[in-house]
Amino acid sequence: MGNKCNYDFFMDPIEKKFLNKLRKKLLSKAEGKILEIGSGTGVNFELYEKHDVVAIEPDNKLRMESLNKVNDKKIKVISGDAENLVFEDNEFDAVVVMLILCTIPDNKKALLEIRRVCKSGGKILVLEHIKHKNKVLAVIQDILTPVWKKIAMGCHLNRKTVDIIRDLGFEIVEKEYHVGDNFVLLEILNNK
Template sequence: MCKWFTRLYDTLMEPLERRGFREIRKNLVRKAEGKVLEIGSGTGLNFPFYEKAEQVIAIEPEPLMREKSIPRVTAARVRIEVISAGAEDLPFPDNSFDTVVGTLVLCTIPDSYKAMEEIRRVCKPDGKVLFFEHVRLNHPVLCRLQDWLTPVWKRLCDGCHLNRNTLELIGQIGFEVIRVEGYARDLFLVIEATNKK
């Protein structure tokens, strides 16, 4: 990860958090129950919002992000453990988690299809999958603009793909989508699904 991006992540996100992201995170994350896996936990922006989870295991491959999340781990209301791991090769047995959470992370994972296969593997049958992601727009001009901007955006924002069709990917992997809520003209989606095995 680019060190400048890691150092400035919270500062860059704060205007978006104030304008609604924080409330979206809160409403989504508080639905996580039982043993929870958080994918790409970053600096721990979701950690204050876990209420019903018995335990949260958060994976984050970037050391500086993990380090920056420590104060939020300490202040959390539930037990949270942050470990170094990537989403494409999760170090957990099959059917380990009741809920999997990911917020603004699938865009940066190099092999998002493999990551989703792994998420499905470690999530229990009928387990919950909760995502808040930016996605490819369903617009003939704007989606092409996303395609055009993505190569430069990836270099600036540490691998972030502007044009990933995350909702379609979730369905392809075999999750049953039960709720989708769009924000900013559907550039951002809250996606709730269950793991139908």
């Protein structure tokens, strides 16, 4: 995934089949000043309209690739680490989190940082793949994860992301499962 062309090439069929539709649905709820965490190659950038966006992406190649997708939009892309956000408390109206809680080493720390920089009453918009509710499929995910992590830049197939978010006390106001319950869309109200 470190290779910029490979990432978009690999993801293209999945994007066309369902992912792009899910991204659009979630981003239709985004308003105000937005922080996007781990923006990768900037797949979401074409979906922002008049939004004022700051996007952080630690991988240099992915970040450089994403700059080609900024065009004339109000999107500032910088290097950054979700576990140690460089922003002030309450700086953003919404935080966009797509396909990164599976990857970030300490995703609880990242979520607490997101809570801090998002305004009280702001929105945290999450699209993630998750550990399956079906026990057999969940075991297969457990077996595959050590190998998958090595080829997919640390991505875990088996994180219980919804439970982790709930256990941290976040208020999930909307939750939708998609693609055979492998993916979830969450709208979280940042009550703090």
